[in-house]
Amino acid sequence: MLRLDHVTKTYRTGSFGSKRITAVNDVTFDVEPGQVLSLIGESGSGKTTIGRMILRLTPLSAGTISFDGTDVSTLRRHGLKDYYRGVQGVFQDPFSSYNPIFRIDRIFSMIRSGYFPHEDGRAWRSKLDASLEAVGLTPGDVLGKFPHQLSGGQLQRLLVARALLLEIRILVADEIISMLDASTRIDVLNLLGDLKARGLGIVFITHDLSLGNYISDRTVILRRGAIVEMGATEKVFGDPRHPYTKMLLASVPHLHERWSGDAVERHSQAADDADASGKVAELVEVADDHLAAVG
Amino acid sequence: MALAVDDLKVYYRTLAGDVRALDGVTFSIADGEIMGLAGESGCGKSTLGKSLIRLDTRMRYVGGSITVDGDELPIWDDERANDFRFRRVSIVPQYAMSALNPTRKIGRMIEEVLKSRGVAFEQVEPELHRRLELVGLPESVLGLFPIELSGGMKQRTVMVLSTLLDPSVLIADEITSALDVSTQKAVAEMLVEFRNRGFVKSMIVITHDLSVLYQMADSILVMYAGKLAEKAPSDTIISSPRHPYTKMLISSLPEVGVRFAEKRLTGIAGRPPSLLDPPPGCRFRDRCPLASERCLEEPPFVEIAEGHQVACWEVAA
Amino acid sequence: MNALRESLHFAVRNRKLVFGSAITIGMLLFALFGPLFAQHPALEYGGKLSWAPTTRDGYWFGTTMFGQDVYAQFVNGLRLAFVVGALGGGIAAGVGMLVGFTAGYRSGIVDEILNMLTNVVLVIPTFAVLLVIAAYLKVRGIMTESVFIGLTSWPWAARALRAQTFSLVSRDFVDMARLSGRSSRQIIFKEIAPNMSSYLFMMFILLFGGSILIAATLDFIGLGPSNTISLGMMMQLSVQNAALQLHLWWWFLPPGLAIMAIVGSLYVMNVGLDEVFNPKLREM
Numbered sequence: 001m002l003r004l005d006h007v008t009k010t011y012r013t014g015s016f017g018s019k020r021i022t023a024v025n026d027v028t029f030d031v032e033p034g035q036v037l038s039l040i041g042e043s044g045s046g047k048t049t050i051g052r053m054i055l056r057l058t059p060l061s062a063g064t065i066s067f068d069g070t071d072v073s074t075l076r077r078h079g080l081k082d083y084y085r086g087v088q089g090v091f092q093d094p095f096s097s098y099n100p101i102f103r104i105d106r107i108f109s110m111i112r113s114g115y116f117p118h119e120d121g122r123a124w125r126s127k128l129d130a131s132l133e134a135v136g137l138t139p140g141d142v143l144g145k146f147p148h149q150l151s152g153g154q155l156q157r158l159l160v161a162r163a164l165l166l167e168i169r170i171l172v173a174d175e176i177i178s179m180l181d182a183s184t185r186i187d188v189l190n191l192l193g194d195l196k197a198r199g200l201g202i203v204f205i206t207h208d209l210s211l212g213n214y215i216s217d218r219t220v221i222l223r224r225g226a227i228v229e230m231g232a233t234e235k236v237f238g239d240p241r242h243p244y245t246k247m248l249l250a251s252v253p254h255l256h257e258r259w260s261g262d263a264v265e266r267h268s269q270a271a272d273d274a275d276a277s278g279k280v281a282e283l284v285e286v287a288d289d290h291l292a293a294v295g
Numbered sequence: 296m297a298l299a300v301d302d303l304k305v306y307y308r309t310l311a312g313d314v315r316a317l318d319g320v321t322f323s324i325a326d327g328e329i330m331g332l333a334g335e336s337g338c339g340k341s342t343l344g345k346s347l348i349r350l351d352t353r354m355r356y357v358g359g360s361i362t363v364d365g366d367e368l369p370i371w372d373d374e375r376a377n378d379f380r381f382r383r384v385s386i387v388p389q390y391a392m393s394a395l396n397p398t399r400k401i402g403r404m405i406e407e408v409l410k411s412r413g414v415a416f417e418q419v420e421p422e423l424h425r426r427l428e429l430v431g432l433p434e435s436v437l438g439l440f441p442i443e444l445s446g447g448m449k450q451r452t453v454m455v456l457s458t459l460l461d462p463s464v465l466i467a468d469e470i471t472s473a474l475d476v477s478t479q480k481a482v483a484e485m486l487v488e489f490r491n492r493g494f495v496k497s498m499i500v501i502t503h504d505l506s507v508l509y510q511m512a513d514s515i516l517v518m519y520a521g522k523l524a525e526k527a528p529s530d531t532i533i534s535s536p537r538h539p540y541t542k543m544l545i546s547s548l549p550e551v552g553v554r555f556a557e558k559r560l561t562g563i564a565g566r567p568p569s570l571l572d573p574p575p576g577c578r579f580r581d582r583c584p585l586a587s588e589r590c591l592e593e594p595p596f597v598e599i600a601e602g603h604q605v606a607c608w609e610v611a612a
Numbered sequence: 613m614n615a616l617r618e619s620l621h622f623a624v625r626n627r628k629l630v631f632g633s634a635i636t637i638g639m640l641l642f643a644l645f646g647p648l649f650a651q652h653p654a655l656e657y658g659g660k661l662s663w664a665p666t667t668r669d670g671y672w673f674g675t676t677m678f679g680q681d682v683y684a685q686f687v688n689g690l691r692l693a694f695v696v697g698a699l700g701g702g703i704a705a706g707v708g709m710l711v712g713f714t715a716g717y718r719s720g721i722v723d724e725i726l727n728m729l730t731n732v733v734l735v736i737p738t739f740a741v742l743l744v745i746a747a748y749l750k751v752r753g754i755m756t757e758s759v760f761i762g763l764t765s766w767p768w769a770a771r772a773l774r775a776q777t778f779s780l781v782s783r784d785f786v787d788m789a790r791l792s793g794r795s796s797r798q799i800i801f802k803e804i805a806p807n808m809s810s811y812l813f814m815m816f817i818l819l820f821g822g823s824i825l826i827a828a829t830l831d832f833i834g835l836g837p838s839n840t841i842s843l844g845m846m847m848q849l850s851v852q853n854a855a856l857q858l859h860l861w862w863w864f865l866p867p868g869l870a871i872m873a874i875v876g877s878l879y880v881m882n883v884g885l886d887e888v889f890n891p892k893l894r895e896m
Binding site for chain 1: 335446476477479480483533534548549550553555562563564
Binding site for chain 1: 783785789795
């Protein structure tokens with residue numbers, strides 16, 4: 001449904017753009033309906049850039065992103081608007097996603113004026129109510145309020161409700177729960193799980209491995225813009241092959257197990273060594289639906 | 296007793312009234328103890344950390360006392376409290392990486408901070424070099440500008456600076472929140488090392504991340520809506536929590552290995568109460584599955600086992 | 613309490629804002645109604661020469677060395693000052709917004725070009741240009757002066773607005789608007805500008821005051837309008853004709869104090885407004 005093919009993003013910096021920074025390096029993967037794909041990486045891994053490129057907020061430098069076979073980068077105004085009917089995004093900071101001087105209803109009225117201009121008041125209202133209920137919100141609790149009057153969890157859910165109004169098929173969720181409280185995080189995450197069951201494809205971007213492990217069917221591990229390991233989640237987490245993946249898993253603080261000795265340093269060193277050649281290693285199939293850059 | 300806090304109340308002044316951010320907390324930290332202070336947004340943990348160092352203009356000291364090594368820390372008196380700052384009570388702030396003045400070289404900045412405390416740079420210079428080496432920073436870092444250092448290096452620099460005069464109490468305010476998971480581990484282990492070597496006597500580690508606290512803290516204090524909920528050794532809090540809030544919080548945390556398809560975790564429905572006009576009695580009452588008539592009266596923070604204190608009628612019974 | 617009511621609450625309690633606006637409004641009222649009390653046309657050589665302020669014949673501010681009514685000239689000048697402020701400030705604000713918003717929102721090559729334009733206008737020697745214009749246009753009115761001031765004082769406004777726009781563009785709600793199919797123009801005017809409304813308001817006040825000051829300076833060195841008398845011109849004429857030495861204080865003091873009062877109170881108002889709009893600056 002959504003396919004990324006050798007997608008690359010480079011930035012020019014330095015005087016007269018003499019230097020180049022590669023934020024995303026030759027990334028290829030696809031997202032199927034009813035599937036959650038996690039993009040896991042630390043800061044600087046390029047995961048947010050990939051999300052933005054999927055949403056056409058940042059242009060690609062090379063490669064193609066196609067949705068249902070159509071190359072997304074060729075879309076202009078009308079085609080782009082159609083694209084957004086099928087693909088939407090939710091970002092990390094709920095309070096930054098709303099214009100603070102307007103009420104939250106504005107995000108819905110923008111969708112209405114842009115995509116449903118001829119819908120009459122009552123039909124729209126019932127559509128809106130259905131969307132809100134689908135994300136676990138009571139219309140009376142949230143409509144007519146300003147962003148600062150609601151909690152982060154409610155704001156994020158409202159953004160998902162907005163996306164649902166359009167009957168999207170792919171949702172790009174970029175660190176959507178990292179700024180929420182621990183006790184509300186899991187509920188928003190469960191919401192994504194429910195939407196997946198209804199056929200939505202989700203690109204779940206996070207730095208938190210436990211969240212990725214909880215919710216996703218397939219996982220992509222990114223390091224400095226390149227994929228180091230990808231495949232079915234239980235395989236990537238259960239049988240990590242690349243030293244970087246091993247290092248990440250060893251660094252995660254667990255709740256019933258203390259950090260063990262020098263595992264992190266060992267794997268970190270191995271990852272750096274693998275990286276020393278400067279070239280991006282090839283992804284090889286190490287098992288069914290499990291690839292790692294150990295070539 | 297490195298730190299003893301007794302019935303501390305600090306409120307925020309707003310147009311609409313006083314926000315009772317810290318509403319009577321009492322606890323103590325022994326010498327050499329690393330205590331984790333956990334809770335969600337609005338629970339008062341940041342207010343507690345900040346009030347030990349410096350009350351900002353919106354905060355109002357309402358009551359209670361704080362003693363550091365037996366001496367009273369007068370937080371309401373900015374000038375007298377100044378004697379404690381940096382020497383006896385120090386802080387590693389959140390976003391420490393942006394705490395460094397971008398126009399000053401590191402060495403010069405350290406010199407200025409020390410001078411403002413009445414300490415000559417030459418006096419502590421050898422110790423400074425020793426500590427930089429301990430955290431893995433080259434001596435040359437003193438001659439660099441902050442922009443030339445990586446995030447992890449800046450974090451370590453701030454940690455060294457904050458502990459240079461061997462404070463009795465170090466407050467680490469959400470220092471691991473903005474870090475990658477590998478740097479997070481390094482920083483957490485470094486803090487423990489500082490305590491082991493005696494650079495700091497005791498520590499309060501403020502964070503919402505219980506799993507990091509499990510890894511590094513000796514004991515964990517859980518706060519909710521301005522009050523204390525539970526305090527116990529880390530192992531106990533994680534494996535056998537008693538307060539309903541703590542229990543529900545821990546069971547809502549996904550660990551690597553738990554999957555949505557197999558075991559659906561649940562959060563805690565509802566939101567913390569408004570601290571402008573908090574409800575009487577236990578503040579967790581509205582969201583607690585065990586709530587009863589008794590909970591209309593505030594439960595005291597009592598000891599139910601050695602080193603384990605809880606504020607809940609159901610548990611204390 | 614919503615944002616507007618909260619702002620008003622703080623506004624009426626802010627001493628600087630109240631004080632500043634009181635003076636400005638006072639001067640404005642004086643400018644509007646003062647001329648109704650003038651008993652002689654401003655340029656008429658009617659009265660006795662160099663009279664001190666007196667109630668005789670309604671020469672309340674006395675007369676100039678040439679027998680003109682200082683009061684009439686003064687209230688006329690006050691009116692002109694407000695016109696220059698509004699028109700010059702308005703044009704500068706308009707151009708500044710256009711350039712600043714576009715440069716901040718678009719970035720890239722458009723930003724570079726607009727930046728260059730801003731810098732060029734900034735560097736133009738306004739006096740030299742004005743002298744050239746003065747040489748060509750025999751009759752210059754207050755309108756010409758206002759337009760000229762407006763077209764040469766917008767660069768710093770454009771710069772400031774560009775910076776503000778930059779910071780807002782990186783906020784997620786702009787991305788959200790894009791994901792809702794909004795065009796760039798719609799985003800600038802419906803999302804970004806309203807967010808900056810307090811900033812734009814303050815900027816306009818500064819441009820208003822600045823225009824008056826620039827006009828006074830230009831008038832003082834003789835580049836003012838040729839068909840009327842403004843406050844700056846009164847000061848120019850009085851100093852040229854040795855009013856200082858002759859102690860004809862009523863000729864140069866009122867215009868000078870008036871300029872100082874208006875511009876000063878506008879700037880004080882601005883500081884007060886900053887405190888009102890910026891919660892961090894408020895004293896509790």
